[in-house]
Amino acid sequence: MSWFTRKNKGITTQNQEKKEIPEGLWYQCPECKHVVTSEQHAEHDWVCEACEYHEKIGSLQYFSIFFDEHEWIEVAEHMKSADPLTFTDTKNYKDRIKTTIAKTGLKDALRVGFGKIEHENAVVACMDFAFIGGSMGSVVGEKFAMGVDKAIEAHCPFICISKSGGARMMEAGFSLMQMAKTSAKLTQLAAAGLPYISILTDPTTGGVTASFAMLGDLNIAEPKALIGFAGPRVVKETIKKDLPAGFQSSEFVLEHGFLDYIVKRTEMKKRLALTLSHLK
Amino acid sequence: MEIYLEFESPIKELRQQIEKLRESEKKNGVDVHTAIEDLERAVVEKTNEIYSNLTPWQRVLVSRHPERPYTLQYIETMTDGTWVEQHGDRTVKDDKAMVGGFGSIDGRSVMFIGQQKGANTKMRSYRNFGMANPEGYRKALRLMKLAEKFNKPIVTLIDTPGAFPGLEAEERGQGEAIARNLFEMMRLKVPVICIIIGEGASGGALGIGIGDRVLMLENTWYSVISPESCSTILWRNTDHKIEAAAALKLTADDMLANKLVDGIIREPLGGAHNNPNSAALHLKEAIISALNELEKLGVEERTQQRIEKFCAMGVVQQ
Ligand SMILES: [Zn+2]
Numbered sequence: 367m368s369w370f371t372r373k374n375k376g377i378t379t380q381n382q383e384k385k386e387i388p389e390g391l392w393y394q395c396p397e398c399k400h401v402v403t404s405e406q407h408a409e410h411d412w413v414c415e416a417c418e419y420h421e422k423i424g425s426l427q428y429f430s431i432f433f434d435e436h437e438w439i440e441v442a443e444h445m446k447s448a449d450p451l452t453f454t455d456t457k458n459y460k461d462r463i464k465t466t467i468a469k470t471g472l473k474d475a476l477r478v479g480f481g482k483i484e485h486e487n488a489v490v491a492c493m494d495f496a497f498i499g500g501s502m503g504s505v506v507g508e509k510f511a512m513g514v515d516k517a518i519e520a521h522c523p524f525i526c527i528s529k530s531g532g533a534r535m536m537e538a539g540f541s542l543m544q545m546a547k548t549s550a551k552l553t554q555l556a557a558a559g560l561p562y563i564s565i566l567t568d569p570t571t572g573g574v575t576a577s578f579a580m581l582g583d584l585n586i587a588e589p590k591a592l593i594g595f596a597g598p599r600v601v602k603e604t605i606k607k608d609l610p611a612g613f614q615s616s617e618f619v620l621e622h623g624f625l626d627y628i629v630k631r632t633e634m635k636k637r638l639a640l641t642l643s644h645l646k
Numbered sequence: 647m648e649i650y651l652e653f654e655s656p657i658k659e660l661r662q663q664i665e666k667l668r669e670s671e672k673k674n675g676v677d678v679h680t681a682i683e684d685l686e687r688a689v690v691e692k693t694n695e696i697y698s699n700l701t702p703w704q705r706v707l708v709s710r711h712p713e714r715p716y717t718l719q720y721i722e723t724m725t726d727g728t729w730v731e732q733h734g735d736r737t738v739k740d741d742k743a744m745v746g747g748f749g750s751i752d753g754r755s756v757m758f759i760g761q762q763k764g765a766n767t768k769m770r771s772y773r774n775f776g777m778a779n780p781e782g783y784r785k786a787l788r789l790m791k792l793a794e795k796f797n798k799p800i801v802t803l804i805d806t807p808g809a810f811p812g813l814e815a816e817e818r819g820q821g822e823a824i825a826r827n828l829f830e831m832m833r834l835k836v837p838v839i840c841i842i843i844g845e846g847a848s849g850g851a852l853g854i855g856i857g858d859r860v861l862m863l864e865n866t867w868y869s870v871i872s873p874e875s876c877s878t879i880l881w882r883n884t885d886h887k888i889e890a891a892a893a894l895k896l897t898a899d900d901m902l903a904n905k906l907v908d909g910i911i912r913e914p915l916g917g918a919h920n921n922p923n924s925a926a927l928h929l930k931e932a933i934i935s936a937l938n939e940l941e942k943l944g945v946e947e948r949t950q951q952r953i954e955k956f957c958a959m960g961v962v963q964q
Contacts, residue, residue, distance in 0.1 A: 442964075450904065450961035451895045455880035504960030511957060533848070533870040535880060538894040539906045542870040543959040545852055549828035550956040573870070575821030576809075576849040581829055595821035595849070596811030604811050614816060624819045 395419050411631045420588050420631055422568060425477035425492035428527055432490055432635055438481030441489070442512050446473050447505050450540055459536040462498070470496045474505035475530070478513040480520065484639035487522035489513045493529040493574070502573055503534030507544030510578065514551040523561040523642050528579040531597075532572020545577035552581050561645040563638065566593050566616070566625070584626040584641060587616040588634070594619075651707050653696060657916070660689045693916040700865070702900075703891040706873060708865040708917050709844045715922040716776075717760035717803045718745060720843060723926035724933070725749030729758070735784040738818060743774040743810070744782030744854075746789040748798065752934045757793035759786045759854055760803030763844070776845075777810035780823035783853045787827050790834060799837040799937055802854040807872065809850030824853035831856035832953050837940035839933055841911065842866045842898075843918075858952050859936045862898035863925070864913040868906075869896035906959060 391404040400416035407414075411431050412421040430436050446463070453459040467473060475497040480489050491513045493500045510526070517524035534541040555562050564582030566575075568591035575595050579585070587593060594601075594614040602609055612618050616628050629637045650658040664685045667678045700708065708714070721729055729749035733740040746759040761778055764770035778786075786802070793800050809820055831838060831854075840857035846868030862868060873891035877884050895901070898910045911932045918925035940948060 444964065446963045448961045448963045451893070453893055455886075455890075455893065504962050507960050508962050535871055535876055535894075538869050538871075538896065539901055539904060540960055542848060542852060542868075543906055543956065545825075545849060546828055546832075546856055546956040547959055549825065549856075550832050550953045553829060553832045553953060573849055576824040576853070577828055578825070580819070580822040580825040594816050595809065595824070596816065600811045601813055601816060605813050609813070613813070618817075622817050622819065624822050 393421075413631050418589065418630065420568065420590070422495060422529070424472070424494045424496055425479075425527075428492045429477070429479050429481075429490065431631070432483055432488075432525075432638075433479065433481035434483065434485065438479035438490075441478040441480060441516055442509050443477075444473065445505050445509060447503055447534075447537075449536075450504070451536070451538055453536040453538070455536070462536070466498055470494070472497045474509070475500045475502065475534075476506040476509045478509050478516070480516055483525075483635065483642070486639070486642065487520050488525055488642070489517040489520070489522060490525045490527065492527040495529045495531075495569075498534065499531035500529050500574075501531055501534035501541070502544050503537040503541050504544065506534075507547045510544075510548045511551045514555050517555060517560055518558045521558075521560065523563060523645070524555055525563045525565065525638070526578055526582075527565045527567060528570040528574050529567045530570055530572065530574040530579075532574060542573070545573045548578040549581060552578060561642060563641065565634070565638075566619075567591050569593070571595065571597050580624065582626075583645070585624060586634075586638075586641075587619065587625050587628050588631055589616055589628050591616045593625075649712055651704070651711065653700075653704055653707075656692050657689060657696065660685055660692060664689075690915065693920075697865075697916055701888070701892070702867070702894075702897050703873065703888040705865050705897050706845075706867050706891050708919075709867050711917065711919045712765075713919040714844060715918055715925060716765065717758075717762045717805055717843065719922060720803060720926050720929055721745075721749055721758045721760070723923060724751055724930045725756075725758070732789060733785075735781040735788055737784060738781040741774075741779050741782030741785055742772055743776055743778040743806075744785050746786060748793075751930060752937075754937065755796075755798050756933075756937075757789055757798055757800045758803065759789055759800065760843070761806040761850075761854075763805060774810060776806045777808055778806065778850065778853075779810050779812070779815045780818040780820050783809075783820075783823035783827050786854050787830055790831065790838075794834050794836050797836060799839070799940070800834065800857075801933055802838070802840045802857065804840060804842045804846050804851045804855055804868075805844030806847055806850045807845050808847040809853060824849050827853045828856055832956070833949055835945045835949065837937060837948065838952070839936050839940070841929065841932070842868050842907075843929070845872075847872050856952070856956070858940050858948055859909065860907045861909045861911055861932060861936070862901060862907050863911050863918060863929070864898055865917050866898060867891075867896040868898075868901055869894045908955075 393407040395414040397419040398417040566587040731747040761776040763776035764773040838857035842862040873887040876890040877886040901907045914921035914924040
């Protein structure tokens with residue numbers, strides 16, 4: 367989304383963002399082929415008006431939906447991945463990071479913002495799938511940690527929107543230990559008596575599911591998101607059978623007791639604010 | 647020892663020579679004991695040489711050696727008839743891939759928990775290859791809470807190719823089960839020691855891997871993914887598992903150098919499979935020495951240090 371290039375420096379308002387969409391751009395829903403202008407699509411929080419297909423969106427879009435007046439302060443906005451293992455597969459990790467930053471305009475797979483949701487302070491961390499599949503490496507863990515610290519300092523709720531393929535393989539052991547680190551930080555948030563809301567979006571799998579995404583005081587999800595530990599391909603290979611329809615969908619995960627509720631993106635903020643009001 | 651890995655073939659040849667000499671001694675009555683002594687010395691030297699220069703991939707192979715001792719064997723040897731195995735997660739079933747129960751070590755009651763692999767085809771399947779389902783992680787947590795209630799330390803022995811990626815595992819919340827353990831283990835009020843005794847694969851290993859001391863036996867590996875799967879995902883085929891094993895920095899030395907584990911336990915010459923009793927003794931000594939240190943700390947101090955240790959893991963550019 368090239369029109370979405372606003373850089374956030376300190377408190378920046380985002381009031382003009384929706385008007386910046388060039389006219390004449392159209393969005394066609396990949397599910398039902400319904401066509402709207404990109405502007406209408408954004409107004410509807412990137413959800414198809416005809417069939418409610420939730421387009422995969424990034425952290426800036428989520429922040430524009432959640433934070434009042436589109437105002438928020440970014441936490442650790444310049445933090446980037448190091449290459450602690452000098453990892454090389456078909457490409458070296460350093461180059462992969464550089465290319466991905468250039469291609470996506472993102473610094474890593476998690477952005478953390480501090481702002482207001484319905485007039486109440488909140489820290490929101492949000493993953494970006496566009497950055498190496500939303501994989502969790504040291505930056506994701508460290509920013510998550512700083513987000514929790516910010517919530518404790520401001521004595522406000524911490525919310526994390528997950529969207530991840532799992533581990534950042536190029537950080538190997540460091541990546542694995544981010545599962546431990548994020549869980550450790552959540553024990554500190556819990557000790558401070560502050561709410562942690564986990565929002566699971568399409569897709570949330572692997573090490574993220576097996577750590578902070580499943581540890582919410584409330585776990586909530588967007589409709590029809592893929593949520594699981596093992597990816598569906600791996601499960602299929604394991605059981606050597608076709609997977610049942612709807613396997614690992616939000617609705618499936620809710621039915622099996624691991625979500626508190628599913629809510630449409632267009633109603634998410636209101637529902638979240640209402641939920642938080644009960645936890646004060 | 648009957649099964650030799652490919653890189654152990656020089657040791658195998660020497661041992662075969664010894665056998666031949668013994669046979670000829672029986673047949674012909676020739677005194678060959680000096681020749682045998684020389685060869686036995688050569689075995690030790692060769693083993694030492696080979697095991698001092700293992701590549702990361704070779705360590706992975708040793709960690710999966712079919713004669714390597716598994717969790718129950720270590721526990722039984724270390725606890726000398728005092729081990730009382732417990733079963734079940736109190737919710738769904740008893741997971742045979744995860745074992746646990748109290749046993750005495752150095753006069754203390756300790757809760758031992760670990761993944762269990764099987765030693766033959768039938769048992770491998772019974773133990774689900776050491777791949778626990780959610781109920782395995784919940785059984786582990788139940789036993790940890792029990793140990794906490796009676797103020798007993800916890801030792802986990804980690805040996806798994808991963809958490810089981812099956813359909814029921816997903817239905818019963820494999821992700822949640824592991825996540826819950828990470829969270830709860832951080833705050834356990836008793837000393838927790840975690841030891842990688844074989845394979846430490848990903849979240850399935852970490853799910854019982856949060857401790858005040860995380861130690862690795864010398865010939866084990868611990869990482870976010872197996873070298874084979876890493877090769878498949880990053881190189882798109884399994885031909886690069888040797889490179890992947892090196893790239894992942896998954897050996898005990900690498901993990902310690904990166905401060906992702908707290909220590910290494912030496913194995914007997916030629917690996918734990920060469921002398922399981924000696925390996926169990928090394929393990930026991932390491933556990934006792936860690937317990938002695940950890941019991942000196944107050945509850946608050948110990949859990950604080952545990953949490954801070956994991957919070958410090960990671961390398962970023964500001
Ligand atoms: Zn549609």
